[in-house]
Amino acid sequence: MMRALIQSDLMKVKKMVWLMMVAFPAGLIGLQAVNYSLRLDHLLGLHDDYWYFLLENVHIFWPTVLVLTLTLIVSLFASVEHETHTWTTLFSLPVNNGKIYLSKLAIILTVLIGSSVLFVIFSLILGLALGFGSDLPLMAASQMSLYTYIAVLPFVFLQFWLSMGFTNQGVALTTGIANAVFIMYAVDLPTWLPWRWPLLMDGITSGAPDIFYGLGTGAALMVITLIHLTRKDVAA
Amino acid sequence: MGNQTYLLETNDLTKTYKGTKVVNGLSLQLEEGEIYGFLGPNGAGKTTTIRMLLGLIKPAKGNVTVFGKDLTKERIAILKQIGSLVESPSYYPHLTGKDNLETLRKILQVPKSRITEVLEMVRLTKMADRKVKEYSLGMKQRLGLAASLLGRPKLLILDEPTNGLDPAGMIEIRELIRQLPAKYGMTVLLSSHLLTEIDQVATKVGIIAKGEMIFQDRIEVLREKASRKLHVQMDDWETGQKVLSSHGIETARHDNWLTMPNQPDGKIAEIVKELVYSGLNIYRVSEEIASLEDIFLNLTKGEETL
Ligand SMILES: Nc1ncnc2c1ncn2[C@@H]1O[C@H](COP(=O)(O)OP(=O)(O)OP(=O)(O)O)[C@@H](O)[C@H]1O
Ligand SMILES: [Mg+2]
Numbered sequence: 001m002m003r004a005l006i007q008s009d010l011m012k013v014k015k016m017v018w019l020m021m022v023a024f025p026a027g028l029i030g031l032q033a034v035n036y037s038l039r040l041d042h043l044l045g046l047h048d049d050y051w052y053f054l055l056e057n058v059h060i061f062w063p064t065v066l067v068l069t070l071t072l073i074v075s076l077f078a079s080v081e082h083e084t085h086t087w088t089t090l091f092s093l094p095v096n097n098g099k100i101y102l103s104k105l106a107i108i109l110t111v112l113i114g115s116s117v118l119f120v121i122f123s124l125i126l127g128l129a130l131g132f133g134s135d136l137p138l139m140a141a142s143q144m145s146l147y148t149y150i151a152v153l154p155f156v157f158l159q160f161w162l163s164m165g166f167t168n169q170g171v172a173l174t175t176g177i178a179n180a181v182f183i184m185y186a187v188d189l190p191t192w193l194p195w196r197w198p199l200l201m202d203g204i205t206s207g208a209p210d211i212f213y214g215l216g217t218g219a220a221l222m223v224i225t226l227i228h229l230t231r232k233d234v235a236a
Numbered sequence: 237m238g239n240q241t242y243l244l245e246t247n248d249l250t251k252t253y254k255g256t257k258v259v260n261g262l263s264l265q266l267e268e269g270e271i272y273g274f275l276g277p278n279g280a281g282k283t284t285t286i287r288m289l290l291g292l293i294k295p296a297k298g299n300v301t302v303f304g305k306d307l308t309k310e311r312i313a314i315l316k317q318i319g320s321l322v323e324s325p326s327y328y329p330h331l332t333g334k335d336n337l338e339t340l341r342k343i344l345q346v347p348k349s350r351i352t353e354v355l356e357m358v359r360l361t362k363m364a365d366r367k368v369k370e371y372s373l374g375m376k377q378r379l380g381l382a383a384s385l386l387g388r389p390k391l392l393i394l395d396e397p398t399n400g401l402d403p404a405g406m407i408e409i410r411e412l413i414r415q416l417p418a419k420y421g422m423t424v425l426l427s428s429h430l431l432t433e434i435d436q437v438a439t440k441v442g443i444i445a446k447g448e449m450i451f452q453d454r455i456e457v458l459r460e461k462a463s464r465k466l467h468v469q470m471d472d473w474e475t476g477q478k479v480l481s482s483h484g485i486e487t488a489r490h491d492n493w494l495t496m497p498n499q500p501d502g503k504i505a506e507i508v509k510e511l512v513y514s515g516l517n518i519y520r521v522s523e524e525i526a527s528l529e530d531i532f533l534n535l536t537k538g539e540e541t542l
Contacts, residue, residue, distance in 0.1 A: 001343075008342040011335060012328050086326040089383065092290045093343050094315040234292040 001095060005103035012080050013107070017073055021111050024069045025062075025119035029126050032058050036130055051127055051137040056204055058123050059144050063198030064180045066148060067155050070112055071176025074156070077104050078163035078172075087234055097230040105160060105222075112156070116145045144204040150211040151197035153218030155179055161225040165232070241304050243268045243391060243423050244289065249298035251284050251447075259284050260447040262298070266391075266425060266440075269417045273438030273455070274427040277536050281447040282427040283323055286395050289425075290320055302391065319389030321397055325380025329369035333360060333379050336368055337386060344387040354382040357412065373400035381409065392416065392424045398433055410437050431532040445536040458531065464498035469520040470511060479514050480507065498523065 035057070036043060047053035081087050090100050120141045128134070155176070162172035179195065186195035194217060197210040244266040251259040259281040266272050276282050287293045289300055291311045300307040302314045327336050337351045355361045358378040363371065368379065377400050384392060397413070398406045414437045416422040428434050434441065441458050443451040451458065470476050473492045480487050480494065485507070487494040499507065504521070511518055526534075 004342045004345065008339045011339050011342075012331065014330065080328065084326050084329065085324060086328065088287075088292060088322045089320075089326045089340070091292055092315060092318070092320045092322070093340070094312045094387075095343060096312065233294065234287070 002099060002103060002106075005095065005099055006106060009077075009103050009107055014076055014080065017076055017111060020069055020072055020076075021115045022118060024065050025115055025122050028061055028065050029058060029119070029122035031061075033126055033129070036126070040130070050130075050132045051135070052140060054127050054130070054132065055123060055137060055141055055144055058119075058126070059148070059200070059204050061184070062119060062145075062148055063152060063183045066112070066115070066152050066198070067176065067180040067183060069115055070108070070152065070156050071159050071173060071180065073111055074108055074159040074163045075169050075172055075176075077108060079169055082167045082169070091234045098226055101160075101164065101226060101229055104164070108156065108160070112149065116149045120145045140205050143207065144200070147200055147204070147207040147211050148198050150207070150218075151200070151214035153214050154194045154197075154221055157218055157221035157225050161221070161228065164229055165225075242266055242301075243270075243303065244425070245301045246285075246289070247299050247301075249285065249288060249300065250296045251281075251288060251293065252296045257296075258447050259288070259295075259444075262444070262447070262449050264442055264449065264452070266423060268423050269421075270439050271413065271417060271424045271426060271434075271437050273434030273441045274425055274444065275429070275431060275434060275441060275532065276427075276444035277429055280429075280444045280536070282429075282444060283395055284447075285444070286320075286322055286393055286425075286427060289393060290315070290318065290322070292322075316387070317390040318393060319384035319387055319391070320393040320395075321380045321384040322393075322395045324399070325376050325383075327368045327371075327376055327379055330367065332365050332367055333371070333375075333382075334364040336379060337383060340383055340386055346387055350386060350388070354385045357385060358382045359408070374402060374405045377401055377405075378409070381412075388420070390422060392422050394424065395427045396429070397426065398428070406433070413437055431529050443532065443535055450535055464526070465495055465524045466498050466504065467493050467495050467520070467522045467524060468507070468511070468518065469493045471517045471519070475514055476511055476516055479510055479516075483507070483510065492519075 043053070043057075044050060081090065091097055123141055124136055127136075159172060159176050162175055163169060166172065183195045183198060186193065186199060187201070189196045191209065192213070194213070197214050200206065200210055202208070202210070242265045244264070246262055246264045249259060249262040249264070250257060262285060264285070274282055274285070284293070288295050289302070289307075291300075291307050303317065305314055307314060328339070331339070333355070334351060337354070341348065341351055352361070355364050358381050360375060360378050360382060363375055368376065371379065377397065381394070381397055384394065394413070398409050401409060410433070413424055413426065416424055426434055426438065435455070438455050441451065441453065441455050442449055468476070469492055471492065473489055473494055476494055477487055477489065480496065485496050487496045489495070508518060508521065
């Protein structure tokens with residue numbers, strides 16, 4: 001049944017989702033390409049390991065961009081149903097209510113993985129274009145991307161709850177964008193605050209403790225979100 | 237009839253919004269093969285009731301039994317055999333009509349050919365490959381109806397299905413609904429705020445007003461409630477009134493018309509004879525039958541009790 005639900009949800013996905021999945025990481029790497037091309041000598045002088053320094057640089061704004069991406073994507077998935085009151089039709093189908101949400105969640109998480117993988121690929125392409133050599137830092141790049149992904153999970157579930165639970169997307173979008181911006185200034189926050197986790201302050205290849213916080217908080221939020229969404233009245 | 241089991245039955249169904257009982261102690265019984273007209277003015281609680289029948293919202297009190305099963309315990313098994321269209325039809329405007337049905341078909345797991353069948357049933361085949369945002373309101377309504385038929389349901393629950401249709405479309409959909417029990421063995425619950433809409437299809441009527449069921453019976457029983465009146469027009473109404481009152485018939489006057497409760501044929505003949513013998517000129521004798529709509533309006537105004 002999950003497969004049927006996912007196939008059904010995939011039919012409804014708006015093209016904008018795929019566009020955002022590609023455009024956000026591409027845009028971020030594009031900016032770094034401009035940055036590097038303008039002050040290449042200066043930047044190369046800052047660190048011996050060109051590849052690692054490049055990854056650190058592209059990662060600076062990645063948490064913000066990823067939270068922005070997920071905010072918009074989750075909202076798109078929700079508004080497909082909100083806009084034309086299709087929740088009623090969906091929940092009148094002989095399917096467990098939780099599965100209807102899980103299907104959307106599975107697609108959203110996969111799209112975000114897609115975005116994260118593209119981010120790694122674009123980063124490596126940039127490094128190659130800058131002539132950093134073919135000794136690709138595959139491991140480091142994957143760790144950076146994966147750890148960030150795990151650390152933003154709490155934001156995925158928060159946005160999922162706000163977007164799916166309330167018809168008006170204003171609150172969800174405002175919260176998501178505010179969080180995305182706030183992450184840029186979270187460097188000095190205490191370690192237990194979620195805005196700090198995706199910044200991977202202990203180094204982009206060191207997940208602990210951020211990913212454990214992210215996983216734990218994410219799992220807790222997912223359970224609470226699903227319980228609330230499946231129990232509430234379907235009134236539209 | 238005694239202890240038969242109903243296809244759908246509610247017991248003391250109640251829903252409260254902000255302290256107001258929007259649906260209050262509703263007991264509704266639906267037998268197999270019936271077309272049940274669920275009538276009530278705007279805001280009476282029809283949609284709220286239907287949402288409870290589908291388990292979309294939880295009642296504050298009471299229970300729903302469908303196909304002999306408790307809705308709270310076996311919701312999914314029950315929903316497998318229910319098709320529904322609640323309030324305005326829902327659809328994805330960026331998909332074609334066919335693809336809209338396909339998103340549901342995948343979940344209902346019925347053969348692809350079923351899409352062609354239901355599109356034909358609602359006469360939407362020509363528009364099937366057009367995006368739904370290009371559909372007129374009536375076409376969207378048909379698509380909603382097609383979607384509700386997709387899973388070959390045993391019970392079809394339709395909330396104001398002819399909303400937004402033109403008269404020809406209304407008649408067409410009404411004809412389609414009328415055939416469903418005989419042709420496909422379906423039972424239908426049909427809500428409306430217009431009696432005329434269900435008058436010609438329903439076999440049983442439930443009338444809800446301010447959240448309470450104020451009438452539930454076969455439509456013929458409702459028709460019998462139609463009160464008849466007799467109007468007689470004459471030149472000298474004062475004499476006429478005296479003559480009639482001496483025969484024990486109280487009348488009301490409007491211009492030179494006298495109005496009285498309807499009488500059996502023999503009695504009418506007698507009345508007319510008496511009036512003529514008293515030297516009056518009788519101009520017109522006419523009978524007024526309150527339409528079903530009047531009865532419905534009277535019932536739902538809450539002025540008259542049954
Ligand atoms: N989610 C809600 N919150 C608060 N009140 C509600 C809600 N849904 C319905 N109501 C109220 O419940 C009452 C019944 O509404 P309902 O939609 O069931 O009426 P209806 O009979 O379907 O009317 P209509 O013919 O206009 O569709 C109305 O007074 C409405 O304002
Ligand atoms: Mg309604």
